[in-house]
Amino acid sequence: MKALVIEEPNVAVVKEVPYPKPGAGGVTIKVENVGICGTDVHIFKGEFISPYPIIPGHEFSGVVHEVGENVTNVKVGDRVTADPSLFCGKCQYCLTHRGNQCENWGALGNTVSGSMAEFVSVPSENVVKLPDSLSFEVAAFIEPMACVVHGMNRLQLQVGDRVALFGAGAMGQQLVQSLKMAGASELVVIDISQKKLDMAINRGATKGVLSQDIAQLKEEYPHGFDVVVDATGIPQVIEQALEFMGPTAKYLQFGVTAEDANISISPFKLYNKDWTIIGSMAINHTFLPAFHWVKEGRIELESLVSKTLTLEETVEFFHSNRDPDLLKVQIKI
Helix, strand or coil: CEEEEEEECCEEEEEECCCCCCCCCEEEEEEEEEECCHHHHHHHHCCCCCCCCECCCCEEEEEEEEECCCCCCCCCCCEEEECCEECCCCCCCHHHCCHHHCCCCEEECCCECCCCECEEEEEHHHEEECCCCCCHHHHCCHHHHHHHHHHHHHHCCCCCCCEEEECCCHHHHHHHHHHHHHCCCCEEEEECCHHHHHHHHHCCCCEEEEHHHHHHHHHHCCCCEEEEEECCCCHHHHHHHHCCEEEEEEEEECCCCCCCCCCCCCHHHHHHCCCEEEECCCCCCCHHHHHHHHHCCCCCCHHHEEEEECHHHHHHHHHCCCCCCCCEEEEEC
16 A cells, blocks of 8 residues: 655655554554644654654544454444544553553554555544544544643633633634633634634634734733643744733643753742643543534534645655645645
8 A cells, every 4th residue: 555654754755565454353444534733744853752664644534444353333334533542551541541641652643653544554442433424524633623622621721711822723723612612701812824813713712913913912911811822832932922821820732842842931930820831642532522522513624624635745745834824734545
């Protein structure tokens, strides 16, 4: 089969690799759509925990092509997606509902071969059948939405909280809708793209601010916000975002940074202002809740796809500079 393989940092090729035949309890899926995640870009650049060579891709949809022994929950021809999480289920973290901190953590496209290929093999218990009403394009958003659900569970937003969100890309747009539904009052979004800010306002943000006008925002909100969320993963932006935390504020680090990135923070302010700093790593048993949210149309996703590429075009995309107006890019296999 054909697959995109990152052979080492900054080296990606499309080539023939062995077909992933399912083992007992496994399912092989013919991939239809794959979303390109910021984590995939970090893997390409050598900034994540992934081994090499690796087939990336962890947000996808497709059709069951083959099932292994003892598989009863799906059959050949079913339209599906799958939770890419590979938790051991036995360590102290898995046994205390903290699977995303599993001592043997793994995930499709992160630690083992993923979905930027014609076929991908997954454990049958990870597979979720799709209703006919859900397109392959939208179904490929269930995984990123599962990350959003985990982040929202970690944040525990209070109804009426005033929120500042840095980053209005595809993930930012999903966060805007989720924060609105969770009860945010003021929801100010900051980004470098006016087009993205306009979209965020249409989805529930109360104000959009261009990054170049951030000083003006500081004057408008001298006491900061109740909640600050970063969806960029850019250290300089993160340090800037921390400056908008008001007394007793919560900060959510949602965006993925390079593994060796560092920021500066005032420990006195952390102490003196009663701040809460929260991380949000991937998915933590939130794939099914995200599926239900998407299935019921609670989050508008279809218009977030800016571009669809082939596997070959994806190699070039990894090397290219990002258009600031670009939202989600998907691969059509």
